[in-house]
Amino acid sequence: MSAAAASTGHGQLVDGEFVFTGEDFRRIAAILYADAGISLADSKATLVYSRLAKRLRTLGLASFRDYCTLISERDGLDERQKMLAALTTNVTRFFREPHHFDHLKAKVLPKLVAKARGGGRVRLWSAGCSTGPEPYSVAMTLLEALPEAVDLDVRILATDIDPNVVATARQGVYSEEALSPAPLEARRRWFRPEKGAGAIGWRAGESLQSLITFRELNLVAQPWPMKGRFDAIFCRNVMIYFDDATQRQVVANLTTRLLPGGQLYIGHSERVSADQTDLESDGLTTYRRRETAQ
Numbered sequence: 685m686s687a688a689a690a691s692t693g694h695g696q697l698v699d700g701e702f703v704f705t706g707e708d709f710r711r712i713a714a715i716l717y718a719d720a721g722i723s724l725a726d727s728k729a730t731l732v733y734s735r736l737a738k739r740l741r742t743l744g745l746a747s748f749r750d751y752c753t754l755i756s757e758r759d760g761l762d763e764r765q766k767m768l769a770a771l772t773t774n775v776t777r778f779f780r781e782p783h784h785f786d787h788l789k790a791k792v793l794p795k796l797v798a799k800a801r802g803g804g805r806v807r808l809w810s811a812g813c814s815t816g817p818e819p820y821s822v823a824m825t826l827l828e829a830l831p832e833a834v835d836l837d838v839r840i841l842a843t844d845i846d847p848n849v850v851a852t853a854r855q856g857v858y859s860e861e862a863l864s865p866a867p868l869e870a871r872r873r874w875f876r877p878e879k880g881a882g883a884i885g886w887r888a889g890e891s892l893q894s895l896i897t898f899r900e901l902n903l904v905a906q907p908w909p910m911k912g913r914f915d916a917i918f919c920r921n922v923m924i925y926f927d928d929a930t931q932r933q934v935v936a937n938l939t940t941r942l943l944p945g946g947q948l949y950i951g952h953s954e955r956v957s958a959d960q961t962d963l964e965s966d967g968l969t970t971y972r973r974r975e976t977a978q
Contacts (some may be wrong), residue, residue, distance in 0.1 A: 688796040698733040708748035715769040721904030723927040736822045776814040778865040779821045784949045793829040807914045812922035813842035816853030824870045834894045843901035854898040856888030862940045921951035942973040
C-alpha cells in the first residue's frame with residue numbers, strides 16, 4: 685500500500701477476502717475506545733481483520749465498511765458487544781500469579797478474618813473477572829481461612845464488561861483441566877464433580893456461589909453503581925488494553941474504592957504511576973492504600 689493510500693485511509697490494510705481500509709480500522713478503534721476504553725495501536729490491524737472477518741461471514745456482510753455501518757447504528761449494541769469479545773483475549777486460569785494469593789492469605793486475610801468474626805463488613809472485588817477463575821480462587825482462599833464466611837458479612841463482587849463471560853462465570857462449571865491449578869483438597873472441598881457430555885467437570889459448590897455476586901460492569905464508565913468500599917481489589921491484566929491516561933484514571937478510581945489499608949492487585953505487566961500517591965508498594969504488583977488516605 686502506498687503512503688498516500690495509507691494516509692487517506694482508502695487502501696487495503698490486509699490482504700484477504702474482505703476490503704479493510706485504514707478508515708475502517710479507525711472507525712472500529714474509535715468505537716472500541718469509546719465503549720470500553722480499549723486502545724488499538726495501528727499494529728493491531730491484522731489482528732482486527734482476522735478476529736472480525738469471522739463476524740462478517742456470520743452476518744453475511746460483504747465488507748468492513750458495511751460492518752462499521754452496522755456497529756455505528758442505534759441497534760448495533762449487540763454486535764458491538766460481540767466485537768469487544770472478539771477483540772479481547774480472556775486468558776485466565778485458577779490461581780494465576782500465585783504470589784497474589786500467597787500475599788492475600790498471609791498478609792491480608794488474618795486481619796479480615798478477625799474483622800468478620802468481630803461482626804465487621806468484609807468486601808473483595810474481582811474487577812475484570814473473565815470466565816470466573818479469579819473470583820473463585822479468591823473465594824477458595826478466603827474460605828480456607830474463614831470456612832463460616834457465608835454466615836458472616838463477607839462477600840465478593842465479580843465484574844466484567846462482557847456479558848458472555850459473566851454468564852459463564854456465574855454458571856461456575858469447569859473442566860478437570862481448567863481446575864487443575866487449584867489445590868486438590870480445596871477443589872474437592874469447595875467444588876462438586878459433575879458429569880456432562882461424557883466428561884467429568886466441576887461445579888462451584890454452594891459456599892462459593894453464595895459468596896460471589898457476578899455483575900456486568902464497564903471499568904471506564906462512571907459513576908460505578910457500588911456505594912461501599914473494598915478491603916481488596918483484584919484488577920489484573922485488564923489495564924494492558926488501556927492507554928496511559930485511561931490506566932491512570934482507572935487506578936485512581938479503584939483507589940478511591942479501597943478502604944485505607946486496602947490492597948490493590950494488578951497484573952504482572954501493569955504498573956502504578958508515581959503520581960498515585962495514595963498507594964504504596966506492598967509486594968510484587970501489589971499495592972496498599974495508605975492509612976492516611978481519605
